[in-house]
Amino acid sequence: MKRLRLAVTYLILAVASFLSVFPLYWMIAASTNNSTDVLAGKLTFSTNLLANVTKLFAQQDVGRAFANSVFYSVILCALSLAVCSIAGYGFEIFHDKIKDCLMSVLLLAMMVPFAATLIPLFRMFTAVGLQSTWLAYVLPTLSTPFLIMLFRQSARSFPTEIVDAARIDGLNEFVIFVRVFVPTMKSTYAAATTVTFMNAWNSYLWPKVIMMSDKSQTMPMLVANLSSGFSIDYGVLMLGVLICSLPTGILFLILQKNFANGVVGAVKG
Amino acid sequence: MAKPTASLHKKQSMIGWAFLMPATLLIVAMNFIPMLQALILSFQSGIGNNLNWSGISNYIRLAGDSTFRTALINNFVYLIIQVPIMLILAIILAVLLNSKDLKLKGLWRTAIFLPCCTALVSYSIIFKTLFAYDGYINTILLNLGLLHERVNWLGNTSTAKIILILALIWRWTGYNMVFFLAGLQNIDESLYEAAKIDGAGPVKRFFTITMPLLRPTLLLTTIMSINGTLQLFDESVNLTAGGPANSTLTMSHYIYKAMFEYNPQFGYAAAMSYVIFILVAVLSFIQMKVGDKR
Incomplete structure (x- = not known):
């Protein structure tokens, strides 16, 4: 009975894993094939990768789009983590009634759908001429209640004696945050990095609206353009999709252990 | 003795505010203010930035x-x-x-x-x-x-x-x-x-x-x-x-x-x-x- 149950478990997990991984495998295989073979259903790797790379880079400014995406996402991620972690720490360590109340108000922002703020944000940024700049990409999603809450939760588990001891040593509050809190909260920072970077990189609706110049195009925008043409080269298209998925995929594989731990922290709260 | 602790508390509270202010201001500017503007905008109509008050006409149009x-x-x-x-x-x-x-x-x-x-x-x-x-x-x-x-x-x-x-x-x-x-x-x-x-x-x-x-x-x-x-x-x-x-x-x-x-x-x-x-x-x-x- 027990053995049967375990066998069924393995079977279900194998099917689920296969279904999850197959489209990704197919994408990678397709990026090494020519368009005809992709459509014919070829599932093995081929030698057309270099030809696809040449074609893709000739058709589109992939280098610039990739560099843009990296630049915007890294800045957004770094600033977001800095601003939200210090806020989360502040909300917890210096908490009083007014600050707790403010925190619950900020949490309401989680319910605001992006479509609702899209129009005023668009008008706001174009009115001051910030369209197509990194500031426009970064500012709307820089501070999120989710991240603040995550760091507030982790500050809660941070022993106050350490803070008090550091104060007696004469360290000022900012130094305590940077030198004592940040280094001990590595796994929370790793989880936050994973989520924030993925959201920043994958962001599509807002960049589609505000990054109007060709120079400011991002990877998701480029890939979307590739797929909307009339005669689509599927090998080239899948290569574009693959390049667009690489950074988030690699980041996740590196940080996945921390990600799971960080989520545990968030769920506990 | 009461006075210095009170002022220490006050000082710490102020530092706390300084810590959480950037994030708070950004959420207010990027979420709450746009929310209000969207509400106001929803009672106006027109094309592009050429807008006039139109009461609930947008909502009536939406219903149909x-x-x-x-x-x-x-x-x-x-x-x-x-x-x-x-x-x-x-x-x-x-x-x-x-x-x-x-x-x-x-x-x-x-x-x-x-x-x-x-x-x-x-x-x-x-x-x-x-x-x-x-x-x-x-x-x-x-x-x-x-x-x-x-x-x-x-x-x-x-x-x-x-x-x-x-x-x-x-x-x-x-x-x-x-x-x-x-x-x-x-x-x-x-x-x-x-x-x-x-x-x-x-x-x-x-x-x-x-x-x-x-x-x-x-x-x-x-x-x-x-x-x-x-x-x-x-x-x-x-x-x-x-x-x-x-x-x-x-x-x-x-x-x-x-x-x-x-x-x-x-x-x-x-x-x-x-x-x-x-x-x-x-x-x-x-x-x-x-x-x-x-």
Whole structure:
């Protein structure tokens, strides 16, 4: 009975894993094939990768789009983590009634759908001429209640004696945050990095609206353009999709252990 | 002695404010103020930035807009069909992954979570290509003899919806599973031992121990999923372009169209966005109430 149950478990997990991984495998295989073979259903790797790379880079400014995406996402991620972690720490360590109340108000922002703020944000940024700049990409999603809450939760588990001891040593509050809190909260920072970077990189609706110049195009925008043409080269298209998925995929594989731990922290709260 | 501590407290409180101010101001400027502006905008009409007060005319127009109704219904179809299937799958997978004598846990978990690494645009395009008329799925089904002729999956109103739902389930099940796994790991193993001694079978243990203790996680994932489903955009744009005949068009996609594809009608688009906001708020509120009570 027990053995049967375990066998069924393995079977279900194998099917689920296969279904999850197959489209990704197919994408990678397709990026090494020519368009005809992709459509014919070829599932093995081929030698057309270099030809696809040449074609893709000739058709589109992939280098610039990739560099843009990296630049915007890294800045957004770094600033977001800095601003939200210090806020989360502040909300917890210096908490009083007014600050707790403010925190619950900020949490309401989680319910605001992006479509609702899209129009005023668009008008706001174009009115001051910030369209197509990194500031426009970064500012709307820089501070999120989710991240603040995550760091507030982790500050809660941070022993106050350490803070008090550091104060007696004469360290000022900012130094305590940077030198004592940040280094001990590595796994929370790793989880936050994973989520924030993925959201920043994958962001599509807002960049589609505000990054109007060709120079400011991002990877998701480029890939979307590739797929909307009339005669689509599927090998080239899948290569574009693959390049667009690489950074988030690699980041996740590196940080996945921390990600799971960080989520545990968030769920506990 | 009272005075210095009081001033120390005050000083610390001020430092606290300095710490949380940048994040707070940004949320106010990027969420709350735009929310208010959208509300004001929804009572104005005109083309582009040429706006006049028009009372509730946008909302009246909305009530008679059949495309908006279609988009609203589409969103709810996704919500009602996709969210439960996805969450049930996520719970089942999490419970299986949590079994004690399972080997290769990390491998299974990574494989099932992997779809979440793809950009929303990317996976939309992968599914679009897989299910294209001359795409892989048709080819393989023909070769296996399961189909007699190619099916126009994305060109048919009902199958296009199904493909979009399948794509969503593929992309998000692993993501939700990670939350359930985290929730399961917080449950004390001794509870199960005690239940076993009392003679409770695995099914009974699942419904009397696992499910009640997973309720906070379930609440969190449900709210996130409802929120996400009501805001669907990338998939509608890139997988099906809203078609055929608006059968997969979502509310966010329609708002985008009203803003940028037709004559820019900011007021009308703002009124639509408020409908989404109210729906999200009401549904989250109901969820929290229901989640609290039980």
